[in-house]
Structure formats: C-alpha cells, structure tokens
Amino acid sequence: MKEDRTISDNQLRKAFKEFPLENLSPGFMEDLMSKIEKETVSQRRTKKLIAFLQIIAGIASIILLPVLAVYLCNRFIPGFSFSFSNLKINFDINSVLIGLAILLLLIIDSLHKRHEYKRQFKNE
Amino acid sequence: MENVSDLLCVQRVKAGDIQAFTLIVEKYGEMVFTIVRKIVENREDAEDITQEVFIKVFKSLDKFREESEFATWLYRIAYNTTISELRKKKLYYVPVEDNLLVDNNIDEEEIEIKLQYLEKALKKLSPDEIFLVTLHYMDEQSIENISKISDLSVSNIKVKLHRIRKKLAIEISKLRNDERG
Numbered sequence A: 001m002k003e004d005r006t007i008s009d010n011q012l013r014k015a016f017k018e019f020p021l022e023n024l025s026p027g028f029m030e031d032l033m034s035k036i037e038k039e040t041v042s043q044r045r046t047k048k049l050i051a052f053l054q055i056i057a058g059i060a061s062i063i064l065l066p067v068l069a070v071y072l073c074n075r076f077i078p079g080f081s082f083s084f085s086n087l088k089i090n091f092d093i094n095s096v097l098i099g100l101a102i103l104l105l106l107i108i109d110s111l112h113k114r115h116e117y118k119r120q121f122k123n124e
Numbered sequence B: 001m002e003n004v005s006d007l008l009c010v011q012r013v014k015a016g017d018i019q020a021f022t023l024i025v026e027k028y029g030e031m032v033f034t035i036v037r038k039i040v041e042n043r044e045d046a047e048d049i050t051q052e053v054f055i056k057v058f059k060s061l062d063k064f065r066e067e068s069e070f071a072t073w074l075y076r077i078a079y080n081t082t083i084s085e086l087r088k089k090k091l092y093y094v095p096v097e098d099n100l101l102v103d104n105n106i107d108e109e110e111i112e113i114k115l116q117y118l119e120k121a122l123k124k125l126s127p128d129e130i131f132l133v134t135l136h137y138m139d140e141q142s143i144e145n146i147s148k149i150s151d152l153s154v155s156n157i158k159v160k161l162h163r164i165r166k167k168l169a170i171e172i173s174k175l176r177n178d179e180r181g
Helices: A009-017 A028-076 A093-123 B002-014 B020-039 B043-063 B070-089 B098-102 B115-122 B127-137 B143-150 B154-180
Strands: none
Touching: A009 B115, A009 B127, A009 B154, A028 B020, A028 B043, B002 B020, B002 B043, B002 B070, B020 B043, B020 B070, B020 B127, B043 B070, B070 B127, B070 B143, B115 B154, B127 B143, B127 B154, B143 B154
C-alpha cells in the first residue's frame, strides 16, 4: 500500500510566516482614492437624481391616482358618477398649521442629530 | 480592539468621511494584494484587481451590516472579485493535475520547505486553492471564517487544505528532483 505523504499543517504555517507581504506601488493609494472620490461624486449625483425622480413620481401619483381612480369608477361601476368640478374642499387652517409645525420640528431634529454625529467623529 | 477600530472606520466612511477609508486600505491593502499577487502572474493586473476589490468594498459599505467581522466580509469580496476578474480577463493559471497525487516519492524528513519552492509550487494551485491556503496559513484566518468567506462548508475546507498540502508536497519534491537531476 502506498504511503500518503503530505506537508504538515505546522510546516506550512511556519513557511508562510516567512513570506513577506507584497508592497503596493507608491501611487496606489492616490490612484484608488481619486477613483473613490469620483465614485462618490457619481453616487451623490445618482442619489440626487433618484430623490428628484421620487419627488416627481410622488407628486404625479398624488394628482394622478385619484383622477385615475375616479375615471375607472365612473367607467366601470354602474350608477357611479363623480366630477371634480363639483368638489368643494374646506381647509381647517388650524390642522394645517399644526401639521406644518410637527414637520418643521422633525426636520430640525434630524438636522441636529446629523450635526452631532459629524461633530462626534471629528472629535475622535 | 482591532475590530472596534475597523467598525469605527466603517462608520466614519458611512458618515461621509472618505479619508477614513485610507485607514482600511492601509490595514488590509497589502494582504489583499499579496493574496491576489500569488494568483495573478502580472503585478499590474494584481494591482488592478486589488483596486477593484477596494472600490467594491467602498460601494458596498452600506450593505455591510456590522454583524460579521469586517475582515471576513472584505476577504469575501476580495475572493469573489479575484475569481470573477480571472474569468473575465482570462488571466490563466496552470492547475496541477490530479494524477500528481499518486506520486509518493517524498521523504518526510526532506520536506524542508524553502520559500522559492513554495512560491513556485503555489503557482500550480488553482486561484481558490491559493486563496484558501494563503488566508489560512499567512493571514491565520480560522477555518470557520474561511467557510464564511468562500461559502464552502468547514469539512470541505479541511479536505481541500489537506489536498492542497499534498499537492504542494508533491510539487516541491518535483522541483527538488529537477534541481538535483
């Protein structure tokens, strides 16, 4: 029967320990960081574009969805009839003001947290 | 302690401090490059792949959930990127043939691994084998970590490492015989 020869775990571990790490070229870091900065700019642009498109889509859906729903109801539900021209909305100005105040507080709070987070890392 | 600083760097990069990423590259760059360099013959190709690895790491940092070790996650990206770049660029390696495994003319006492033999013998392994063996023996990653990096089971890695050690022994023995004869 043939003997099964191999290198032992320890021998290999010891041998690998002697291998020096390969040095990267001097310009490697600068090159990489400039690529990453470009990447960041492009990521920011993409994020801004997506955010803009989301806002547009949001506004469009707020306007279009009720119109579409009314159209479909008028078209397919027998006896259903609705027209936006007959619609009269009464704004409760107090509710609107309270809603806006809450929204403003939330925005101020998130900006404050962001500022604190950045300050904390700068200190570290 | 090392993991804490890794996580801190990651959080700083996530918060928009790009310069914190240089600390990550400084810490892991040479090890990633060393592993890639053992797989890819050409130095420029190895540097390109190393850059690609770190660009991918940067782009995917948002997906890093900080549940696993950062190094494990990074090496996983390095492993996948290297293998896919090899396929894409068709950077060829010479796999050792299985029939070499029946060659048993190695004297255990003679296996005194010299670095140049080991370096040459490593070139005969496949990229994923080089990855496994370098991570385990040079970077001292545990088999459990390598299992997470490579998506292979723990027992499969143990078997692979055993086979790799055999292949290396045979290859080193062949190199010695060539030198003598």
